[in-house]
Amino acid sequence: MELALVIAVVLIALVFDYTNGFHDAANAIATSVSTRALTPRTALILAAVMNLAGALISEGVAATIGSGIITPAQSAHGMTVVLTGLIGAITWNLITWRLGLPSSSSHALIGGLIGAGAASATTVHWDVIVEKVVLPMFLSPLLGFVLAYLVMLAILWIFRRAAPARVNRGFRAGQAVTAAAMAFGHGLQDAQKTMGVIVLALVVGGYHAGSDVPLWVKLAAAGAIALGTYSGGWRIMRTLGRKVIKLDPSRGVAAEMTASGVLYVMAIGLHAPVSTTHTISAAIMGVGATQRLSAVRWGMAGNILLAWILTIPMSAAVAALCYFLARLFLP
Template sequence: MELLLVLLVVVIALAFDYTNGFHDAANAIATSVSTRALTPRAALLLAASMNMVGALLGTGVAETIGSGIIDTPAGPSGLIVVLAGLLGAIAWNLITWWKGLPSSSSHALIGGLLGAGIASLSTVHWSVILDKVVIPMVASPLVGFALAYVVMIAVLWAFRNAAPGRTQRRFRLAQTVSAAAMALGHGLQDAQKTMGVIVLALVAGGLHEGTEIPLWVKLAAAGAISLGTYSGGWRIMRTLGRKVIELDPARGFVAESVASSVLYTTAFVFHAPISTTHTITSAIMGVGATKRASAVRWGMARSIGVAWVLTIPAAATVAAVLYLVLSLFL
């Protein structure tokens, strides 16, 4: 029974990883597609490839998820906690994908684990959640917005006398590099979260010790998120690429470059599981604000903000209810 539960959790974790890929595909490619720097299919192929590479570059974020959020009890009860947390995250991912809202898969997963952990009376590491979830959750969008605004102002000043047509063509080419960097950061952050959850399940099932990530877990998570990314996330892509602001190649390049730099810093330096969605969306708003404040469609930004605020409590609530139901049957 316990081995079957472990296998079920691993399969559901990879399913979450797949939904993460198609839900967050827009993070890496919406700006490049909307500025016509890349065709949709080429952008998806690039993003899927770089997601695979990024997923294999580090384990700091995975270890935070796998051992820093909650301490699951050993045996079936711990496995049900992880299973309920994953199902709560998947449910919220599908709801926001259907609505076309770029919410955070990362925070959905953290919320799911938190809700199931509370419902099961597991130990919750609130200090880790504050330091590596709440503070980065607030800080990363603010940093993304401010840095993108400042860098865009610098770019506009540096190219103030350049021919507009030629300059935009060059930035369109440069977006191939910035889109690849963004996809690499997405794999570095989001695939690692699934690795951490699988290790959490393996530990609860008595099949693994410590926080080290086995190679097969890395490869499985990297493959699942890459396949999900390649399947696309067109609803959210339209929101990020068109409904927040009409982007030009220069602004697309700056938004992607700034967002990817924030992702690398938090993953390698702080091991903090931040939201790629929050980071790129705020960077897009930052470069858009350099046109004029009214260039950003603040009504759509407000809807996105509501989804951000609701993500952790909504996923936590679904996961808590699922834990109570599943524990009766399993």
């Protein structure tokens, strides 16, 4: 197999990681920016650094992506499957970024691999997809919504007699910590997925054995997602920070604290590649529901939900189309 094809897949995987960074930057910083706890530039720097740190911690999610979704043959054809899966994911990322919709880069990547795998008659591990993708896909936003709602109720009760201005100052300072925790969770989840794809490409190309992640892959993926994060996700930041609900600092802390906790449990405990977008969006809706149900702009929430539902099938369809086109030009 030509080394050039392997290098091309690795580079495209890093491009996906970069688009993941600017697409999902808003996940970590939208709440802290919308409440004016952090300036946009400071928040982006913080998110980039913590994404980098989170990406270097664990390999569980990388192993799930690298060996649990599809098993391509060790051949140029197998590399074509991985390549077109990545292209499908990147294409859907760019479409939803252009529309300002916070869809899931994680599920775009998984959908891309599924679509290319199914189109090529490659082995697709449906049991792993159900256990590690589909069930957590529903569980993580549900947990995010319910736990954020309960955490916010607890905060409202604990500080019910405190002066609002003093409480807001305290929670605004606390958002620097919770935003960092959220960015760390994003790196722990999303950069791991790109590492898994690169390891998959190396295995298919015959340049690596096993599911462990080489250090250079960790550094490359962590660096790409950090650079993408620093480039910013302004469109999506506006959607999450302003169009779903008007947040105050205490609600920002509750949403970020809850979402980051769910991400840690899913990544470290279950090795499940869940969506940071789903989790933080649901947490924001959860804290908003404590105010009153009408405080949540359910029309925008419905648009976000539609993007969630469409992500896996649409990225799979794009990847399948890319695979059929690639077969006309590649071996």
